[in-house]
Structure formats: structure tokens, C-alpha cells
Amino acid sequence: MLYEDIAEQTKSTAMLLQLSKNSSNIRQLLENEVLIGALARILYDDWKKSFDLATNITSIFLNFSFYNDFHPILAHYKIGTACLQITEYELKRWDIWKKEISIDYSSEQRKWIIAIRKQQILISVCLNLLLNMTEDIKVEVKLVSRKIVALLLKCLSDRNACLELLLVSVNFLLKLSLFGENVKEMKNHRIVELLATLFPIKNDSLRHVVIRLLFNLSFDSDLRNQMVASGIVSQVAPFLEDNETCVNLLYQLSINNDAKAMITFTDTIQVLMRYLLSNQATDVMKAILINIALEKRNAQLICGQEGQGLDLLIELVYEQKDLLILKILRNIASHSGPSQSMFNKWVPRLLHSATKSQENGEIDYFSNWFNLECLRIVSQLDSVNWLSLINEFSLIEWIKQKLNPDTVNEYEDDSALQVLCLVIILCGTMARQLEAARLLVPLADYFTELLSAQQEDDEMVMQIVYVFYTIIIHEELSESLMGGSAQVGAYLLDLMHDSNAPISAICDRALTIIAERSEEWSRKMDIERFRWHNAQWLEMITANGDILGDSAQSDSSDIFSDVLGAEDLLDDTFLNADFNNQLEYDF
Template identity: 35%
Template sequence: MQPDESQYLKRKCRTGDIDVHPTEKALVVHYEVEASVLGEAGNARHEEKKECQKIIRLRSLNASTDVSALARKVVEECKIIHPSKLAEVEHLLLYLQNRKKPSSKCKYLFKTSFPNVNNIDFFFDGRIDEEANINKTDDYIELLYESMPEKIRGSTLILHLARNPDNLEELLHNKTLLGALTRVLREDWKHSVELATTIIYVFFCFSSFSQFHGLITHYKIGLLCMNIIEHELKKYDLWQDELEKKSKDPENQSLQKEYEKTLKKYQSFLVKQEQLLRVAFYLLLNLSEDTRTELKMRNKNIVHLLVKSLERENQELLVLVVSFLKKLSIFLENKNDMAEMDTVEKLARLVPCEQEDLMNVTLRLLLNLSFDTGLRTKMVHVGLLPKLTALLGDDTYKHIAMRILYHISVDDKSKSMFAYTDCIPQLMQMVFEHGEEKIDTELISFCINLAANETNAQIICEGNGLKMLMKRALKLKEPLMMKMIRNISQHDGPLKQLFIEYVGDLAAQIKQEGGEEFVIECLGTMANLTIPDLDWELLLKDLHSLLTTINARNWYVL
């Protein structure tokens, strides 16, 4: 267009999504620029749109940064971010502030919806003495047709390319490369754990993005991974048997030397095998994002493979395995498979553990399983009750531990087991620490369940327990607290006698206008007080309006 044919250039900016940078402390602002060349009459002679992005680096962001203030500063200084996005910016900055630094051992960014395994790093070095070059891909493919060392070298160079997300699109379109990798993996995985790990790692890089899952399915890599995992777990059992045989006669020096030699080989084997298991399970975890693929895995016995892997000691592998089981456990069929395989018994040994991620995901899996009556009973039988009770004093885990314990307390047979732990004193302390604040629903519900057992009720009422409960309930008019007291009042013997001094207070609540739920619990408590020494006729005469009130509200004393 000639200069005299136009009047001026009009430019518009439209802000799109705002996201965090995958590796740096920075925000990425996506926006669209629309440029229009206007003629003399103001009409658009030419229009063009372009998608752009701006990176806002936040070098000063650290653990002590005032995120709210920084968000305001970012919005003020970056004109393409509308002020209405302030809350979103603050949320993203908070995420960046808490995000763990990526490991220097693995530059690849993992995309997965499973937070407990996001920061897993594979300690598979894949070291080579040259830098991988995307322009030499054909040379690396040629190496896959050579001897084993060349195959390992070629696949390792390809892996170094795949670990850079920018290369994945180009590698995706290289059908020769993908076909060769698949063929080598299918034919040679039994001959070299290192080769199998490297090639699976390449496909894992693709699996980290949903749009590449179809590619992995096309080459049947998921099924191959499951076959490899199954074989490796059987090999592990053979090693275990071999070690056990050679350790039976420690006094035989010749046999002892052979045992030590075998043990060293086993330890080397174990390190390599667990690297392979981690990358293979992680690939399958990514693919299971599609429920249809997950169902195929279930039909191929994925739950069995995962539960079998719970016997390992490698905590990084365990975090991954338990996370996978937790995802699967939301489906009834998978939960039933876990019930048949003694999963609870194997999880019990992980509680407690020092690794925070492993501890957290183990408890969450136990919570999912605790919805099943049979599995709750198993949790008691394998000794989880005192372990979970001990976690009530840990702020990090107490809420999830309480939810599991609450589920266990639902079963009448399990209620009595709480009397043999220090759970009840801890719960009473939590209740009284609330002061006049509202008690958490899960806490008071747990107490209500426990109070239905006579032995537990006696522990609750020790000292001034009942007095303090009654004082709080009558003052704050809490229906759930009164329900707990009502459960205590149903037990015969000395416990009923404790209520004699509160009969007048309970009757007074019935006469008052107030919350119906609370008053009903008071009435129910009085109905439980079948005490010979209590003269109901005299009580009703002294409180002449009590009977009138009960009749007026159309209640029945049960």
C-alpha cells in the first residue's frame, strides 16, 4: 500500500490466558494484536491479527514476598493485563511462590494431573560423550540397527532430544524413528534393562502431553510396558528366592561368600530395575487419564502389578505406585481387586514414614479404601488404629487421619477398639480447645460415634468430662454436641447416675423457644434417663409447663 493511500494505523490488544512459566519464576501473558490500516474515510483497508506472548520475570519472588502487593504491581506495570485479572495473577504468583524447583538432573517438564508425583525425577543418567542434535536424527536411527552398545547409544541420544519439549513435534512426524524404537523395544527389552528404560523414557516424554497419547496407543507401548513390568516383578521374586536359599547356612563360609557375591549382583539389579519400573509405571499413569485406557489396564491386571510393587523400599517408586493406586481406587472394580490382594496390609507398613509425599498419598489411598466395611476391619486388624491415632497430634496429617478414623468408628465392632488407644483423650482436648468457636463437623461426628460405645463413654466422662460437655452444649445450644451427650446417656449403670444433676437444666431447655434440633436432643437425653431414683411425676409437677410443651410440639418421648 502506498503512503498516500492511507490515513493511519489502528492497533488493538486483547489479553488471553495468563499462565506460569514451566521452568522459571515468571508469568506468561498470551495476547492477540489486531492491526488495521484505515483509509481516508476511516474504513479498514487492511487487517491483520497476530498471537503474541509476554514473559514477566519475577526475580524478586521468594518465600517471604508479599504476593498481594506484587500482584498489584504486576497489573499496574503490565498494561496488557486488565485490572479484573488481579485475583488470577495473585493466585498464579502464590503457585509460583510454593512451586518446588525443578531438579537439575532432569530438565523435562512433566505434565500430569497427579500432584504427588509431579516432582519425581528419574535418576537415569543416560550419559553420552556428545551433544544430541535434532539434525542428526537419521544417524541415531541407524544406530538402532547395530549391536547392543550402539542401540543403547542411539536411543540415549534420541532420549536427550525427546526431553526437550520443543523437539517432540518433529520427532512425532518421524515415523521411521518411532517404528524403529518400537521394534527395538519389543525385540530387545529382555536383553538390556538399560535399553528398555531408555526407550520407554522416550515414549514417556510423549505421554506427558495428552495430544500424543494416541501415538503411544497406536504403537501399543502401554501393553508392552505392562508385559515388561510383569516380567520384571517375576524376576525380582526369583532373585529373592535365590538369596533366601543361599542365606540359610551362615556358618558355611563357602556358601556365605557365594551369598555375598549374589547380594551385590542383586543390589545392582535392583537399582536398574526400579528405574525401569518407575518410568514404565509413570507412562501408564499418564495414559490412564483416559478412562477407556484405564479400563484396558485394569483388564490386564494393572492393580495386581501395582500392589505387588508395594513390597519395595524405594520411596520414589512407592510414591508413584501409591498415587496410581489412589487414582484407580475411586472405581468399585479396582477397589475390589485391591481388597483381594491384601493392599491394606502392605500400606500399613508405610504409616508412618519420613517421606512427606509418600505419607500423604498413602493416607489418601487409605481414606478411599476406608469407605469399604471389610477394608476398614482390616485396617484395625493390621494395627493401623494406634498409628492413625498418633497422627492426630500432627497438624500435617491430623485431618485426613481423623477422616479415616471416623469411618472406622462407624462400625460397632470397631468402636470398642478405640478404648485401647489414647484417641479419646486427644479428641476431648481438641473439643475443649475450640472454646466458643464452632467445632469441626468431622471432629464432633467422630465423637458422636465413639460415645455410642459404653467403654468409650466412660473414658469421655472421666474427671469433669461430662460436666464440661454439658456446660458447652447448654451455653452454645449445639445440636451435635447434645447428640453426643445423648449417646452417652443411653448406657446403663454409673453413667446414667451422672446425669441426675442435669435433669433440671435439660428440662429448662425443652421449655425454652429455640432450635428444634437441639431441643429434640435434650428431650431424647431425658428419655434415656431411666433411673429408679428419678421421680418423673414430681419433676413434671414442679415444671408444670413441661408436659404442655412436649404435647404442643407433638413430640414423643422415646
């Protein structure tokens, strides 16, 4: 029957296909070399003549391909090559037929639709066979070199394609996405845009494999951003409870700031909070809450209108001693406004945890980190009455102990330095309130000694300078800070031109405030700025012995009296006149 007309060949191959579905018949069929040779020949010669015939034969070989032991036989008859050629040809013909359908409104349109349906089934069988054969990595490499990625993505260009074709295409891409080179190729062919058009996906199997593929792709930052821009967040959020991969994907997307805002308008927070409060939340679920709590509206939703959500979280923290939940609270506390004021009744308990020492002097790693997170939370709260807390917990003495030079010299590990930095951040928060800032002024010597010792640590320097800045904002305290023995002004002048932009900016802001209140400091700032902008010229003059300078804080003769025209150089009128004169000669 295999040597007769197409109809008989189709009928006989259909019978053989039924036999090949029974695993007990596979080996006997493959051992018949004449039969396999005939099927391979017909596939090569006549596949264009009948979709049914081509589908039957490729389906027979597909059943063989489920067994790795038989892959060499398929390779011997070049079945993989034949399937790839069929796929390439039919995809080109598919494009032509789709155009025909779009302009043909006659009774022939139904025939076109049926033909495309059969075509898609044939392509899906061929791709399934090729997918099975990629168990051999060498075959996969060959297929990639033959542009299989582009072919698979072309199969996804029509969301109305048959389910079998969409499933095998996405599964194939999922396997290929394990290699960075393939992900780059997929990115070039706009894979996220194509996958986004498939949503909403009604079929559970297809939706599951699409989400798995998106998760693999989400480790590329560009593709992750494209997913957010394509609205994937709102598509996957409803399936959090049904699919673990969906949770993992949403975590990846929650890294993006726009995704955090989009999650606000889904049920994600309600679902995650329900899991969290019922002790069913995974670490990934908690991590999603950590990320999205950085968005102010999400933080407010987590807290609830009356703060009941926040209360439940804090109670859960002390019940379970969960560091991840503490990180959620830390991110909520970073927002000013109503959500931060909800912490007020919990601050004493958090502060007690942050400041307590280990019993018997023993080091408990977990407790140290727990206390550290509590300190991170309270160091962000500026809505509480810090004066009463300072008195209740003897915070000034505790801060002195942490800032004591002898204690600082003993800090060797990163966690101890983190504590020190957080203590300084706490001081900066406290100093925003006048009465609390007044109690911090006597600690200026501690801060300047620490500044000198940790001058290579930009974060530490930044936080210390910020403490000075917050104290200087209070007019009645600025003079006592700047005029004390700590020489705060000298440090600020020195750091005004620091290579770290945020440090130099905050020093400049602090000194500007002081200069507005003091003519002496205004003049010192002018001198320092003059020295900075003319450093090269001053160095040259000094080398020639024409000018003897000292630091801006020196009591020696004023640099302006030694530099001819220095007053004019700092005068805006002089600068504008010089600029205008230059314009007159420019042409």
C-alpha cells in the same frame, strides 16, 4: 548411535531423555517419526538386554505421556502394550530373583540386589506411563481386563521395594478404586493386608496416598473390618493433625465397634477434644467423637476424672447451639456408672430446654431439634432424683399434655412423633424409681389409648410396654396398674405372642412377675398359653360346635373344664411321661 551396540544406544537414549525433560523440546521430538519409530523398535527388541536402555526409552515416552494430546502417538506405536508386557515379564522374573537372593549368601548377592533395584525402577516408569494413559477411560478398562490390579498388588508385596514403585502402584490403585468392580478385585487379592504391611510409613507422600486409598476402600464394610483387624487405627491416629484424609478415614473406621475400643489407647480423644474446645473442630471430627462416645471407656475419657470435660462440652453446647456436640453428650449419657452421674448438676438446665415451648407459638426448626436432643439425653439418666424434678418442672402435667389423645391426633410430622416416643422413653426411665412410678400409674389410660392408636408402630409399642414393665417391677404398684380401668393386663396378654420378639419378650417378663404375685393372673397366663399352643386344634373343635370359647379375660366357664385332659396337657409330669413312652418305641 541408535543403530549401534547396546552401550551406544544407552548413551544416546540418555541424551534424548535429557532433551525430553524440557517441555519446549517435546513437540519437535515427536514430530521426528524416524526417531520415535527407532525408539519404539529398540524398546520392543532390546529391552531385555539392558535395564538402563529400557529405562531410558520408557522414561522418554513417559515424558511424552504427561500431555494428553500426545497419547494417540503413543497408542499408534503401541507403547502402552510394550510397557504392560515389560511389567508382566519383570514381575515374574522378580519372584525368581527374590528366591535366588534368599538362598545365595555369596558375594553375588549384592549384584542381585542392584539388579532388582534397576528392575523396580523400570517397572515404576512403565506403570507411571500406563497411569497417565488411563486418562482415557477406554485404556483403563483394557488394562483392568489385562489384570492390572493383580500386577499392582504384586508390586506391594515387598515393603522394601523402591519408593518410586510403591508410590506409582498405590497411586494407580487409588485411581482404580473409584469403581466398585475394581474394589471387588482388590478385595479378592487381599489389598488391606498388603497395605497394612507398609506401615509404619516414613515417607510423607507415600503415607498420604496410602491413607487416601484406604479411605476409598473403607466404604466397603468387609474391607473396613479388615482394616480394623489389621491395626490400621493405631497407625493413622498419630497423623490426625497433619492430614484431613486421615480424619475422614478414622471416621469411617470408628463405625466399627472394635475400632472404638482401639481408639481408647491412642491420643485421638485428646486431640479431638483440643480442637473441639478451641472451636477448630470440623464436623467430621465431631462425628468421630459421636461414634467413639458409644464406647464406655471413651465416654469416661471425654468426661475426665472429675467431669471437667463434660462440663466444658455442655457449656459449649449452650454457647454455640451445636447439635453435633449434643449428640456426643447423648451417647455419653447412654452409659451407666460414673459418667452418667456427672450429668446430675446439668439435668435441670437440659430438662428446661427439653420441655420449654416455642415463644409466641412460632415454629423454630433448629430449636425444635435442639430441644429434642436435650430430651434424648435426659430420658437416659436414671441416676437423678426424678421425684424432685417432677415437682420442680411439673412434669406430670407436661407429660399429660403430650399424651392427650387430642394432641396425639394432631401429630403428623416425624419430629412430633419422635417427641412423643421420647416422652414415653422418659416415663420408662422415671418409672424405675418407686416414687416417680407412683405418679405415673394414673396415666395408664393415656398409655393404653396411645397403644391402641399406634399399634402399627413397633418402637412406640415397645416403649409403652416397657413403661408398664418398669411400674410392675414395683410390687406395691403392680396391683393398682393391672386392676385399673386401663386394662393393661389385657393388652399385655394380647401382645405376649406379638411377631416382634422384643415386644413379646418384655410382655412375657411382665406377666411372669404378675403371675408370681397373683394366682388369678397365673391361671390367666396358663389359659392364654394353652390357647396359643393349641390354636389350630381349638379352632377345629370350635367349628364343630364341641367347645365355645371366649377370650382369656372372659368371665365365662373355664376352658380347662371344657377340654378333656387339659389339666394334664399343661402338667409337666404328663408331658415327660408321654415323651418317655415315645422314646421306648423309637429305634
